[in-house]
Amino acid sequence: MRTVRSNKTDWILQSNHENLKVYLHQQSLASIDTSESLETITLAYEIALTYVAPSAFEESVTVLVVKDADHMHQLIKKKSSGMAFPRQHLVVEVVGVIQTSHELFHLLSENFWGKSAAWIEEGMAIHCDNQWWGHNLHDLAAYLKQQNRLYPLETLMDNTSFHSANSLYSYPQAGSFVKYLSENFGKDAMFTLWQTKNFQETFGNSASYVYHDWLRSLDSLSVVQIDYPIQDL
Structure with a gap:
């Protein structure tokens, strides 16, 4: 387990949610509006909580906002x-991703559901x-399929x-x-898959069958040019 260490005087505490504390590092303040950032992180927390939990998370959650990946590396060595x-x-997250959940x-999810497959x-x-x-997830996946940048099922599952x-x-x-799985089988089925990691038990078909159904669904989309990096797999 990694331990985050930093001088406490480097951080400014912001909070407008009883179970959420947001600490903005002094170095990050030049590039963000503190009140807007707090609202953004609070909304991201509420979206994640709604997605995961049927009830409130009683424990206090702390978010540390840092300037960039180099500063992140100083804190967590990665x-x-x-x-x-x-x-x-x-x-712990950099300024550029605070809008995401x-x-x-x-x-x-780990606190409510435990661990699952990566x-x-x-x-x-x-x-x-x-x-x-x-980018829209299905549009981007269809574009990556066209560019031969999707991995085989075996790579995903391991x-x-x-x-x-x-x-x-x-x-x-x-x-x-x-x-695709959530759209076709429902969110409850995804929670079951999280627990079982078993397609046959969850969806009534093999992982290969369902996976190739998803691939075929991408073929029905009109692929548009997307500004996205194309590198080697």
């Missing part, structure tokens, strides 16, 4: 735009925001392979797949 620490009820979803956790976190880099994959493609791919 370059990332955001990271959740569910056991500590803590999220992604890390707050990870914090809440692709399910990431796919549902992305579906919670219902977009990736501002935790090690999923984490080793290029997240530019594996994350929105998982997000679109989860959205």
Whole structure:
């Protein structure tokens, strides 16, 4: 487990929610409006909570907002735009992603539901925001399919392979797949899949059958040119 350490005097506390504390680092203040940022993070928290929980989360949640990935690396020894620490009820994220519910979803889902397969956790976190880099999930997945940038099912389903994959493609791919499953089988079925990790038991068909149904659904979309990085898988 990583431990976040920083001088307490570097942070400014903002809060307008009884269970949410937002600390803005001094270095981040030049690029953000503090009151607007607080409203943005509060809304992201409420969206994640509505997605995950049938009831309120009684524990206090802390969000630390830092300037950039380099500052994030100083705090948690890893370059990332955001990271959740569910056991500590803590999220650390850079200014540029505070509008998303992604890390707050990870914090809440693990506390309410426990752990699941990596692709399910990431796919549902992305579906919670219902977009990736501002793009519609299905439109982006269809574009990536056209560009031969979707991973095979086996890569998605294996935790090690999923984490080793290029997240530019594996994350929105998982997000679109989860959205498809939610649209066709319902959110309750996704919660069941979270617990069982078993397609046959949850959906009545194999993972391969359902996955290829999703791929076929992308073929029905009108693929538009999307401004999105194309790199090697």
